[in-house]
Amino acid sequence: MTINNSFFSSRRSVTAKKMSANSIDSNDLDKILAAGIRVPDHGALNPWKLVVIQGMKLKQLDEEVILTEFKKDNPEASKGDIEIESSRLQRGGAVIAVLSQPVDHPKIPLWEMQLSSAAVCMNLLNCAQSMGYAAQWLTEWYAYNDMMLKSLGGNVSKDKISGFIYIGTKIKEPNERRRPDPKDVITYL
Secondary structure (H helix, E strand, C coil), X not given: CCCCCHHHHHCCCCCHHHEECCCCCHHHHHHHHHHHCCCCCCCCCCCEEEEEEECHHHHHHHHHHHHHHHHHHCCCCCHHHHHHHCCCHHHCCEEEEEEECCCCCCCCCHHHHHHHHHHHHHHHHHHHHHCCCEEEEECCHHHHCXXXXXXXXXXXXXXXXXXXXXXXXXXXXXXXXXXXXXXXXCCCC
């Protein structure tokens, strides 16, 4: 069997700072979302939720949640920092928030549910990138903010934000980054 792994062996994220926020074709977005949820999921529990943020909702969340929470925690912030925080989500044409939403189950461990949520993030990222979009999986400080979690429909007593998948258009090809030497991270028994 021949497997073409050229995409995976050369896959690189384009940082949100280096993508343009052009809108994402709705058919492409549907394909990305459908691929995103095809992940290992012990017990078919779907212990995650995806929230697609586009258009004016990007600006609204930036202003009403990210900037407001940032100012509350950083009253002495510089004008430059405030400018950055006022447009965090608007760096992408679409941002998909992935929430880990574990369920009570007598046999399936919490860790497996959290790993399934992380797999959703990676599938979304890989699919968007394989379609030629610029994409990056980010958390940043607001992934750990209760107000952001509530704004996305999460329950602060049990849910967590696994990541934000930014999708946009490449401004230019990303630089290659240092990769681990396989012999340093892979062991055979």
